[in-house]
Amino acid sequence: MNLDQPSRWLLQRFLRRSKPAVMTLSVVLALLVAAADYVTGVEVSVSVFYVAPIFMATWYVGDAAGFPMSCLCVAASLVVDRFLQVHEYENSATPWWNAAVLLAFFVILNVMLLRLQAAMARAQSLAMTDSLTGTANRRAFLERSALELARARRYGAPFTLCFLDLDDFKSINDSAGHLAGDRLLVRVGEALRAQVRASDLVARMGGDEFLVLFPETGADAARAALHKIQNSLRSLGETGASHLRCSIGAVTFLIPPPSIEEMLRLVDVEMYEVKREGKDGLRHRVYDAEQRAAAAGDDESLPSRWRA
DSSP states (O other): OOOHHHHHHHHHHHHHOOOOHHHHHHHHHHHHHHHHHHHHHSSSGGGGGGHHHHHHHHHHHHHHHHHHHHHHHHHHHHIIIIISSSOOSSSSTTTHHHHHHHHHEEEHHHHHHHHHHHHHHHHHHTHHHHHHTTBBHHHHHHHHHHHHHHHHHHHHHEEEEEEEETTTHHHHHHHHHHHHHHHHHHHHHHHHHHHHHHEEEEEETTTTTTEEETOOHHHHHHHHHHHHHHHHHHHHTTTTTTTOOOEEEEEESSSSOOOOHHHHHHHHHHHHHHHHHSSEEEEEEEHHHHHHHHHSSHHHOOOOOOOO
């Protein structure tokens, strides 16, 4: 089955959040392996298949589930081998030794899975994070936008996108140096993240351009959030970066746009309207069915600086 990206994300999210369901499925799978072990008898070993329930428990629930699941699988194997099959060992300690070896193997497997998961999480975080500001990067924004767009199409929830560009940022670099400009970008990223919810996404698209995605946010809530951001950045300028000004364009999508490219184009238009009107301002519009019809004849090309 070939799942698209939003479907894969929803499946992973379900598996990670529905821990009781994953544990139940893992236990059932372990018992099925034990039943198969009993049916196949002593001539055919299926112990390797205990790896499947252990993997599910460790990967999707954590070490608090993986190690007990390992013990359960070893116990099931021991019960099948020692009590349900007609098989005599020369040394009565042999089945217990075999169980200990199997448990050691499963414990090592758990440790390797947990380390692999941690390494993958670190790599994914680095791949999705802007190295300077610590905000999300362009790739993370595009992936999250695709998910938000898919959710809006399915459930009809509104969302808002904000595009923020620092005014005359080049003059700050020229007068104070690039290191001072970098420090300012870091402070802007911190200020933006301090003003949004945990469910919102702050991303740096490059240079001095930032995007803020507000899921499930209508026009009234968006206006309040945008003014908080504007006031926070103006206060930031007053406390140190005296030349810090920004142009903010935002669009609240009551209905989903046809594509991410169109979504970016619309906020880009609003931001540049602020630039044309003298900079250091805020424009916010609502995108609905009427606006979509009006925008259908516009140039739908993505701004060149945002193209891959």
